[in-house]
Amino acid sequence: MTPNPNESSLEEFHLQVKRPVVSEKPEKIEIVYVNVFIYSAYHIFALYGLYLSFTSVKWPTIILGIILWTLSILGTTMGSHRLWSHRAYKANLPLQIFLMICTSIACQLTSYNWVRDHRMHHKYSDTNADPHNAKRGFFFSHMGWLLIKKHTEMKRLGNTIYMDDVHSNPVLMFQKKYAIPFMGSLCFIIPVLIPIYFWNESFVNAWNFNILRFILGVHSICSINSFAHLFGTRPYDENIMPVENIGVSLVTLGEGFHNYHHSFPWDYKAGELGNNWLNFSTATIDFFAKLGWAYDLKTASDAVVEARIKRTGDGTYKREDIKESDRGKKQKNIGL
Numbered sequence: 001m002t003p004n005p006n007e008s009s010l011e012e013f014h015l016q017v018k019r020p021v022v023s024e025k026p027e028k029i030e031i032v033y034v035n036v037f038i039y040s041a042y043h044i045f046a047l048y049g050l051y052l053s054f055t056s057v058k059w060p061t062i063i064l065g066i067i068l069w070t071l072s073i074l075g076t077t078m079g080s081h082r083l084w085s086h087r088a089y090k091a092n093l094p095l096q097i098f099l100m101i102c103t104s105i106a107c108q109l110t111s112y113n114w115v116r117d118h119r120m121h122h123k124y125s126d127t128n129a130d131p132h133n134a135k136r137g138f139f140f141s142h143m144g145w146l147l148i149k150k151h152t153e154m155k156r157l158g159n160t161i162y163m164d165d166v167h168s169n170p171v172l173m174f175q176k177k178y179a180i181p182f183m184g185s186l187c188f189i190i191p192v193l194i195p196i197y198f199w200n201e202s203f204v205n206a207w208n209f210n211i212l213r214f215i216l217g218v219h220s221i222c223s224i225n226s227f228a229h230l231f232g233t234r235p236y237d238e239n240i241m242p243v244e245n246i247g248v249s250l251v252t253l254g255e256g257f258h259n260y261h262h263s264f265p266w267d268y269k270a271g272e273l274g275n276n277w278l279n280f281s282t283a284t285i286d287f288f289a290k291l292g293w294a295y296d297l298k299t300a301s302d303a304v305v306e307a308r309i310k311r312t313g314d315g316t317y318k319r320e321d322i323k324e325s326d327r328g329k330k331q332k333n334i335g336l
């Protein structure tokens with residue numbers, strides 16, 4: 001019987017469909033020079049923006065940058081990641097539109113491409129079919145993967161990823177269709193015009209500081225693929241590369257509990273520490289759940305988590321050290 005991805009969780013669906021063998025053969029690196037040029041330019045603008053922020057950027061511009069950084073990270077973690085890639089909860093139309101606007105402010109790929117890459121990342125973690133395979137080293141998994149041609153294994157296996165739900169989502173397809181004008185305006189034009197128009201910021205300050213805000217958002221999210229796959233502990237599963245890394249949680253508003261996340265990808269908290277200040281994304285989903293805008297939140301039960309720790313953990317987990325209040329609510333328990 002063909003499994004129906006609409007009835008089971010996405011990961012259960014992928015588990016039921018046999019995973020093709022991925023070749024581990026290394027490939028010649030082909031640099032995409034246009035991307036190298038663009039990312040180099042971003043970093044030069046951002047460094048200048050950092051210098052200007054200590055000398056002449058006005059306070060309202062800095063506050064606006066912090067707000068936009070926060071929205072762009074929330075869009076990526078709550079929207080592209082937990083909602084659209086993993087379907088760890090459901091969201092009504094206004095919340096989906098809000099999150100799509102946030103991912104447009106972030107401008108880190110369209111959410112369509114983000115979901116496709118991220119489903120590849122989970123299905124083929126740390127193999128040649130994973131877009132940011134951490135076995136290829138820190139730089140590759142952090143940002144190098146954006147600067148070279150995709151591995152042929154990624155191209156070969158790209159069509160093994162379920163994307164029908166994304167294709168039928170009008171919010172995501174709108175963003176994909178109008179990516180350049182829509183995302184370009186929300187990420188690079190409006191955030192520059194606001195400070196110039198409302199508080200007489202100079203163009204040079206507004207432009208460079210906004211690029212700093214943008215590139216810090218890119219590095220925050222990229223740190224999940226590099227730091228959170230290389231440096232930390234594996235209390236839930238020692239057989240996989242992803243780790244628990246508090247620093248990554250700080251700069252991504254809650255995505256550093258990555259060993260937990262790869263062990264229970266359908267958990268909307270993306271970490272066992274559900275409701276504390278290290279997981280602002282979860283707190284924000286909980287807030288929208290109270291409004292009724294987010295619903296059907298999935299989490300792993302304590303029993304399931306404990307069994308997994310005993311079965312595959314690396315022995316670093318100290319359950320008694322974790323306060324019950326930090327674990328978050330268990331709206332809906334599903335087992336593996």
Ligand SMILES: [Zn+2]
Pocket residue numbers: 121224225229242258262
């Ligand atoms: Zn990962």
Ligand SMILES: [Zn+2]
Pocket residue numbers: 081085086118122261265
């Ligand atoms: Zn994920």
